[in-house]
Amino acid sequence: MDAERQSPGGERLAARVHQWLRQELMRSRFRPGEKLKLRDLAEELGVSLTPVREALARLVSENALEQVDHRSARVPLLSDERLNEVCELRMELEGKAAERAAERASPADADRLAGIHARMSEARLAGRAPEMLIENERFHMELCNLADMPVLQQIVEGLWLRCGPLNFALLHMRFLHRPEEHPHNEIIRALRARDGALARLAVQRDIAVYSQAILRRLPEINAARKG
Amino acid sequence: MDAERQSPGGERLAARVHQWLRQELMRSRFRPGEKLKLRDLAEELGVSLTPVREALARLVSENALEQVDHRSARVPLLSDERLNEVCELRMELEGKAAERAAERASPADADRLAGIHARMSEARLAGRAPEMLIENERFHMELCNLADMPVLQQIVEGLWLRCGPLNFALLHMRFLHRPEEHPHNEIIRALRARDGALARLAVQRDIAVYSQAILRRLPEINAARKG
DNA sequence: GCGGCGAATTTGTGATAACAGATTTAACGC
DNA sequence: GCGTTAAATCTGTTATCACAAATTCGCCGC
Structure with missing residues (x-):
């Protein structure tokens, strides 16, 4: 992950993480109720916490995720x-x-x-x-x-x-x-x-x-x- | 700003910044087309860049702000x-x-x-x-x-x-x-x-x-x- | 004067580290 | 054995730092 430190193509890392998560969500990779962990996602994508955090914050704003106890983000359960x-x-x-x-x-x-x-x-x-x-x-x-x-x-x-x-x-x-x-x-x-x-x-x-x-x-x- | 370093009441700083910006937006403090600068806002609120960054990202997701050139956030101009x-x-x-x-x-x-x-x-x-x-x-x-x-x-x-x-x-x-x-x-x-x-x-x-x-x-x- | 080029400053992005609250684990006493 | 508590670990939050792209400013040549 040290190979291409800063985004070269003018593409923002946070936007890429956001898009990736969005797609995984639409493909039902995560189950309702599942908690998404910062460090797990960061490691899987080979980035630091910062862009993952921003992506999660945006998804919470879009109500694609919900903030459970003012802490972690999880896939919402729909009644x-x-x-x-x-x-x-x-x-x-x-x-x-x-x-x-x-x-x-x-x-x-x-x-x-x-x-x-x-x-x-x-x-x-x-x-x-x-x-x-x-x-x-x-x-x-x-x-x-x-x-x-x-x-x-x-x-x-x-x-x-x-x-x-x-x-x-x-x-x-x-x-x-x-x-x-x-x-x-x-x-x-x-x-x-x-x-x-x-x-x-x-x-x-x-x-x-x-x-x-x-x-x-x-x-x-x-x-x-x-x- | 060193007085109450970490959020004491379990309140997240980023959420507070988000709420504050939302209210200022509804009160028309910022004009359409105006660019919102990370460091200015951070200084005014007495916090670091991180929570301001998250708040702006959320507002962009909510389309309350728009990302102008894949860089800075500004108040949208409505046609x-x-x-x-x-x-x-x-x-x-x-x-x-x-x-x-x-x-x-x-x-x-x-x-x-x-x-x-x-x-x-x-x-x-x-x-x-x-x-x-x-x-x-x-x-x-x-x-x-x-x-x-x-x-x-x-x-x-x-x-x-x-x-x-x-x-x-x-x-x-x-x-x-x-x-x-x-x-x-x-x-x-x-x-x-x-x-x-x-x-x-x-x-x-x-x-x-x-x-x-x-x-x-x-x-x-x-x-x-x-x- | 005016236009273009380069340096200095501004501004946003990402990584890292320190920290706090929550959770889990382990050990101890009963 | 079981419950309680304390230590260790997990996990999210924030601040700071380093860096790159963009912008601004000033200088020089014409």
Whole structure:
């Protein structure tokens, strides 16, 4: 770690740690309730405490982590009510984003979204579940991006980050939708038809199904929090 | 500053700096475009760079500040579009909060809100403009609180924080509403009548008027950013 | 005067060390 | 054996230091 002391590419170390942690969180590497330790993370990444500390502080601010006793940071445990609230807000905000996206998307945008969904379906059929999660996130983020509302997009990203640690429960789950009637397909159709209302309903249906599926598993997710 | 070296009351220094900066931001002490310097703030507060650094990192995460060139943090400049987006989201989210608040608020809750509004009106008539801003914020936050949706409340707080630095423009402004028809009064009536739809509309009207007023001043706000 | 170049200062970043509170471990007494 | 307590360790917080990138300032040549 002495080899490249100061960040050479103008890239800040703290930002890299932050990004890395964010990704690991979305990949459900850490379980709800797990405590993240400064020195462990610093050693694994080969950096000092300082950038890790800054990254954790930022993640706490984003509510991706919570400060347990004014001391250490841990992955939050979501109660039923809290998960319901997050999903309700996602339906509200992603619904609005989808509506606006449908009103402004070009055919090329719709194609791009279709490509993401195709890769996601392919990953699912091939059993590459983590990749499926990543592509699913990409689909929703790209849809938000098409709405051209950056503040809204940041808020939605924050809401996703809260649910990330729960998604490992999806890894061993059966299909949530039958492929031919996946809400993503309907979203893509809505974009092509410039039908805002349809896009909103489709994305809300997608979230509702996700919400129900996770909610059923929530007891066992929160029970196995000793690790 | 050597007097109480280590935080005695179990209070973290970084948290205190964060809270202090947040409040100064809401009181419009710093102008949009102004750069916040680590060593200046550290000296003013009598602490070292470390806690200031963490506080700034958190505020950047909350989008209360922005990182300008991957280096220093500054108070964001809001474009017309951005301000419009923030206000649109506030109307959406605070509208929802008001609706839920109206469905669950007790008469005592309505009284409390009426008390806050009374203090706000009093401060305004007495010419204590900064106090008026504080009480106005308190009114909206308390309304969100009554909705019993903590995630929603956090998001709304974040949106307020983005507008905080703009509010100094309100200090020298004429009344936005004639006192007898202030939307806050209608909100209180809606709470007493358990009328969710009315509460939503009233809060949205309040925000819309605010939005228009600030929007008119935005050019001069952003012009005087040499600070 | 004016423009560009280089040194000095400013400013943020990361590592390290000292420290305090909490937790774990160990030992002792009963 | 069991409970209590004290020592050792773990863990997060802060201050200080060293360093690099950016900015500022001043000097020189034209």
